Amino acid sequence: MSTTRDAVLAVVVALAVVFQAVVFRFISIDGVVPNLALIVVVVAAIARGPEFGMITGFCAGLLTDLAPPADHLAGRWALALVLVGFLVGRVRQDARSSPLMAVAVVGAASFIGTSVFALSGVVLGDGALPIGSMLQVIVISVLWDLMLAPFAVPALLRLFDEARPGRLVR
Numbered sequence: 008m009s010t011t012r013d014a015v016l017a018v019v020v021a022l023a024v025v026f027q028a029v030v031f032r033f034i035s036i037d038g039v040v041p042n043l044a045l046i047v048v049v050v051a052a053i054a055r056g057p058e059f060g061m062i063t064g065f066c067a068g069l070l071t072d073l074a075p076p077a078d079h080l081a082g083r084w085a086l087a088l089v090l091v092g093f094l095v096g097r098v099r100q101d102a103r104s105s106p107l108m109a110v111a112v113v114g115a116a117s118f119i120g121t122s123v124f125a126l127s128g129v130v131l132g133d134g135a136l137p138i139g140s141m142l143q144v145i146v147i148s149v150l151w152d153l154m155l156a157p158f159a160v161p162a163l164l165r166l167f168d169e170a171r172p173g174r175l176v177r
Contacts, residue, residue: 015166016051028074028076031043036147041148043155043159044071045088045113045117046152046155047163048064048091049112050159050164051063053095053102053103053112054167054168055096057097057099061089064089068082069082069084079133083124083128084124087123090120091123110153110157110160114156117149121144125145
């Protein structure tokens with residue numbers, strides 16, 4: 008059963024990264040696209056807790072780091088999404104209390120994840136933007152994620168609930 012559940016998660020993460028890198032690049036705003044991988048990590052952490060969120064965050068972050076047109080040091084998104092998975096997993100009961108709270112958690116996680124990614128670029132000297140541009144990218148990213156959250160979060164929560172241990176049959 009674990010293999011089927013892991014396969015479902017792998018497909019969801021891979022599709023999120025592909026859509027983020029390929030499909031949404033055509034509707035980007037100032038080069039910023041919705042972070043579907045982050046939304047998947049948030050839902051995984053809400054559904055199963057911080058450990059599961061951190062593992063999902065590492066895998067999704069590493070895929071995002073390596074997906075073209077990556078122009079940054081590999082590992083920055085992995086770091087950001089591991090932190091997001093942990094933090095969201097710690098507030099999962101609050102996020103499950105209402106759909107509006109889950110969307111708010113996506114917004115907060117988007118702000119934290121994008122900020123960690125941007126600040127890690129400053130620390131590592133990896134093509135850091137000026138502060139004004141960095142803030143603009145963070146705001147656009149959070150708004151993108153907040154616009155997609157009401158559609159993506161319920162669907163992904165339903166998928167993760169259906170694929171939880173003990174629900175899948177071989």
